[in-house]
Structure formats: C-alpha cells, structure tokens
C-alpha cells in the first residue's frame with residue numbers, strides 16, 4: 001500500500017513538473033512576439049534580445065519614397081542621387097497639363113499660379129502611399145516658394161505619421177521657408193531639416209552631390225541602404 005502511494009506521488013510530481021516547463025515556454029513565446037512587433041524598427045537593428053522572429057527585419061524595414069518635381073532637370077538629379085543612396089522608390093510629379101519649355105514664359109505662368117493660389121493637376125498617382133514611412137520631397141524654388149503643384153501634392157496626400165525630408169534646388173534662394181510651410185500643410189508629419197542645393201552645383205558633375213546627400217542623410221538620421 002505504501003509502495004502504491006509513493007508511486008502515485010512520484011507520478012503526480014512528474015506530471016506537475018512537465019506542465020511547469022510548458023508554461024515557461026509559453027510565456028516566453030507570448031512576451032517575445034508583442035515586443036518584436038512594437039519595437040520592430042529597434043528589432044531590425046539587432047537591439048531586441050530573445051528568440052529571432054522570422055520576417056521581423058522585413059516587417060520592420062523603413063519604406064521610403066522620393067517624390068519630386070523638376071522642370072529643367074536639377075531637382076531630378078538630386079532625387080536620383082537620394083534614391084541611389086537610400087534604395088527608396090521614385091515618383092515624379094508630372095503636371096497633367098505640361099508647362100511651357102520657354103523659360104521666360106514659365107516665369108510669368110509660375111507667378112500667375114502663385115497669385116491665384118493655384119493647384120495644378122498632377123498626372124498619375126501613388127497607389128500605395130500609405131505603405132511609406134519616409135517621403136523625400138524635392139522641388140525647385142519658384143519665386144521664393146514651392147511650385148504650386150507641390151501644394152496640389154500635399155493637398156492630395158496625407159503624410160500624418162510619416163517623416164518628410166525636403167530637398168530643394170535653387171538659383172540661390174535656398175529653402176526659402178518651405179520647410180515650415182510643409183510642416184503647416186502636414187501638421188501630423190515630422191518634417192526633417194531640408195537639403196538646399198544650388199542649381200549650378202547640381203548641374204556640375206565634378207561637384208560633390210553624392211557627398212552632400214550623404215551628409216544630409218546622416219545629419220537627419222535618415223535611412224541609407
């Protein structure tokens with residue numbers, strides 16, 4: 001009888017030990033996955049301890065888009081350099097009604113658009129805009145401001161929760177207050193410091209465009225490939 005009792009006791013002990021072990025594994029599993037989801041960006045940089053979460057580096061990867069408007073090609077060169085260094089996708093803002101190719105005529109048209117607070121129509125659209133975390137936004141300075149088509153873009157797309165990184169090319173005016181204009185138009189976005197490039201510098205292939213872009217990305221904690 002005594003033997004039977006001690007046998008029963010050891011069976012109970014073994015069963016309870018096994019279930020204890022199981023509960024430790026479960027709680028580890030449960031706690032690791034919410035952490036890796038909430039901190040997926042941190043996790044991707046290898047700071048997250050614990051079991052590796054397959055696919056977390058993919059899920060946590062920052063997705064970036066370079067959006068730019070360029071009439072004579074300078075801003076386009078900067079956009080392409082940013083794309084090369086970041087691996088971002090590229091979207092060119094193209095007016096539904098093309099601008100004239102005559103510089104002097106364009107000066108007048110741009111001035112009229114500015115006076116009229118115009119919103120020129122954009123040809124095409126970014127279908128998957130919601131997927132992007134960082135928007136590199138590039139434009140030339142026209143009469144001390146963004147071309148009006150940039151206002152059309154910012155009206156059409158909600159950048160809340162995203163980072164906007166503005167970059168401009170100009171004949172010398174620089175950012176011209178456009179960084180704060182963008183912040184006013186997109187109050188839910190974080191707007192980084194802007195990159196200002198001179199038109200003649202960008203057009204000069206011997207000038208260090210790649211270095212300037214790299215310095216700007218670093219200074220603003222923006223993603224590199």
Ligand SMILES: Cc1cc2nc3c(=O)[nH]c(=O)nc-3n(C[C@H](O)[C@H](O)[C@H](O)COP(=O)(O)O)c2cc1C
Pocket residue numbers: 069070071072073074075076103106107110139140141142143144145169170171172173174198199
């Ligand atoms: C309509 C128009 C207005 C401009 N206004 C300015 C200005 O106010 N300040 C300035 O520094 N450059 C001005 N520029 C020069 C452009 O900002 C500069 O050439 C820029 O690099 C052009 O970029 P893009 O080649 O991408 O079109 C103007 C150019 C145009 C066509």
